[in-house]
Every structure is written in structure tokens, then in C-alpha cells.
Amino acid sequence: MPFASAAQESNTAPRTARPGTASASTVPCKVCGAMAQRSFHRTGKRQLLLEASFKPADYKRPYYRCPKCDLLFHTGFDNLTPEEEAQTKLPGINNKTKEIVNRGVRETLMTANLMQMFKLPLRSKILVFGCGAGLSFNMMLDNKLNAYATDLSVQFQKTAKRYGAEHFNHALLPEMLRRFRPFDSVAEQSMDLVTLTEVFEHFPNPVEMMQRIAATVRPGGLVIGTTGWVDRVKEPLHDWWYLRCLSHCTFLSSKAFQRICRACGCLGVLLPGSPMITGQTGISDTQTVFVMQKPL
Ligand SMILES: [Zn+2]
Structure with missing residues (x-):
């Protein structure tokens, strides 16, 4: 049954680039475009993460490291509305x-x-x-x-x-x-x-x-x-x-x-x-x- 196998495949296949989602395990590097691996998360235990108020309730900020150019970055401020983006600018x-x-x-x-x-x-x-x-x-x-x-x-x-x-x-x-x-x-x-x-x-x-x-x-x-x-x-x-x-x-x-x-x-x-x-x-x-x- 073709539909079943397609669904099965999407559940088991490794998750790849989904810019803007907190759960993607790889995203394109912001400098060289190579696929960067999710390296770790940080949560707002001491301070609320700046973007947490407009992300899903279980949001944790994902940090990625590029295997090609070594850039470290997080995607928490990507794909925000202008109003949300303004909230991330700490003077x-x-x-x-x-x-x-x-x-x-x-x-x-x-x-x-x-x-x-x-x-x-x-x-x-x-x-x-x-x-x-x-x-x-x-x-x-x-x-x-x-x-x-x-x-x-x-x-x-x-x-x-x-x-x-x-x-x-x-x-x-x-x-x-x-x-x-x-x-x-x-x-x-x-x-x-x-x-x-x-x-x-x-x-x-x-x-x-x-x-x-x-x-x-x-x-x-x-x-x-x-x-x-x-x-x-x-x-x-x-x-x-x-x-x-x-x-x-x-x-x-x-x-x-x-x-x-x-x-x-x-x-x-x-x-x-x-x-x-x-x-x-x-x-x-x-x-x-x-x-x-x-x-x-
Ligand atoms: Zn890179």
C-alpha cells in the first residue's frame, strides 16, 4: 500500500532542514550553507529565553554547529514577525x-x-x-x-x-x-x-x-x-x-x-x-x- 509506506518512511527518516522549527536536527549553516548539526539546547532556567514567549510551550533554544566552517549559531530569532523581532533586541x-x-x-x-x-x-x-x-x-x-x-x-x-x-x-x-x-x-x-x-x-x-x-x-x-x-x-x-x-x-x-x-x-x-x-x-x-x- 503506497500511502502506508510513504507515512512510515516520513516517520523513520532522519529529520533534515526545516528552517524556523526548533526540532530540526540539521539546518543550513548561516555562513557557508553546509548542513549544520544541532549541537545542544539551552532552556530558560535562570532567565526566560528571549523568544520563548512566542514559541511553543516546550520551546528550548537549539544551537547548531557547522561541520564545514565551525560557525556556532541558534535559530531562535529566525522567521519572526517584526513585533516579535523587536522583543529580542535587548538595549x-x-x-x-x-x-x-x-x-x-x-x-x-x-x-x-x-x-x-x-x-x-x-x-x-x-x-x-x-x-x-x-x-x-x-x-x-x-x-x-x-x-x-x-x-x-x-x-x-x-x-x-x-x-x-x-x-x-x-x-x-x-x-x-x-x-x-x-x-x-x-x-x-x-x-x-x-x-x-x-x-x-x-x-x-x-x-x-x-x-x-x-x-x-x-x-x-x-x-x-x-x-x-x-x-x-x-x-x-x-x-x-x-x-x-x-x-x-x-x-x-x-x-x-x-x-x-x-x-x-x-x-x-x-x-x-x-x-x-x-x-x-x-x-x-x-x-x-x-x-x-x-x-x-
Ligand atoms: Zn558553515
Whole structure:
């Protein structure tokens, strides 16, 4: 009986790609397209998973690892309605002050140091992508760098009062607002350098987003940033501290980075944290400084 055998087959066959479902055991890798295996689940024992409120009651977030490019990612933020997607965007303003200041200093130092290494002129146009509370943006302007900034919304107007004069020059607020740009309004090849501190890991569609960002940089310009570096994790991946931030969904590997660079038409290198680049700001062993350069 043909119908029975077809039904039997569908019950016993291994489950393959079903994007958007929590139960698929394999899904296409978000960077190279190879079939990535489900590696583990995480549940919201301590904190509710961000997407759990609009998923089935027994939802557990599935994480996948690509056998070809080593990318680690989860699919919890895929195929959401715009309203659901908005709920997954945690503004960085909930982070501890010390962490935010550290990131601001790190991004400012990293930008200034890499500009020198790659011989970008001092007045190069910089775009702080995902500026959040605006500390690095403020520090760059305070140090006469030609910085602009973008984010989903302006947060720094509200958050500025949390920071003392030693970290934030409040007189620069009008200039910061003048230099804030919705990302869609940033013209192609209009920037010399785009910086992303702890932003990449929030991209559910990493190749598309990095291509859009790289398009805003002129030939010879740089896209730089910091993010998690899954190749460097020694403990079981499930226990990696970087997964504790529930809005992180894409975890970079060296091979995935090479593919992203190719897709963006850039050269690139992943560097471990180093005082030469990030000063004494304490980047962990499982984070990287990435540098992409668009060839001249
Ligand atoms: Zn892959």
C-alpha cells in the first residue's frame, strides 16, 4: 500500500532542514550553507529565553554547529514577525556601568590604534555601528576623531546622565545628535572605517549584515570590531560564558570569518586581544578583534 509506506518512511527518516522549527536536527549553516548539526539546547532556567514567549510551550533554544566552517549559531530569532523581532533586541543600557565604560575605552583605543596601523588619515570618517550608550562615540569626538554613529534608536540622550565627566563629555551631546545616522541613510563607500564592538553576535543573518556594512566603506577602508571567537573555547560549548547573553545568536569562527570576508569582497584577519590594539581593557581569550579591509 503506497500511502502506508510513504507515512512510515516520513516517520523513520532522519529529520533534515526545516528552517524556523526548533526540532530540526540539521539546518543550513548561516555562513557557508553546509548542513549544520544541532549541537545542544539551552532552556530558560535562570532567565526566560528571549523568544520563548512566542514559541511553543516546550520551546528550548537549539544551537547548531557547522561541520564545514565551525560557525556556532541558534535559530531562535529566525522567521519572526517584526513585533516579535523587536522583543529580542535587548538595549545595551542594562549592562553594568563598568562594562559599558570598558567597552567604550576599548572601542576608542582599537579604532585609534588600527587607524595608525593601516595608515588611515587622522580625519578619516568613522561610523560607530551599534553605538548604544554612546561612550566610545563621545570619547572619539572628545579626542577630535571624525566619528558618526548609528543604532536602532538614540539611547545616549537618556543614558548620558549616568556617566560622570571623567567618562563622558556632556557638552558634546548636541554634536552627537547631529552626527547620529539611521543606518539606511549611510551612503555606500561614504565611510573610511566602521567599528562594531560586540555587535556581530547579535546578527541572525550575519553575511547579509556584514555585506551591508562593508558596502558603506570606501576601497582601502576598514570594518573592525570585537566578538566571540568560538574556535578558542576550551570548555564544552554549552558552558561558554558568551552564551549567557541571551540576545547573542551567531558565534564567529576563523573559517566562517574567511567566508564572510570573501562574501564582502574584503581581506581580513582575526586577532587575539592585545594591549597594542585594545590597551589594558581586558578582552577575554574567547573574544577576537576582527579587521576587514576592502582592497584598493
Ligand atoms: Zn558553515
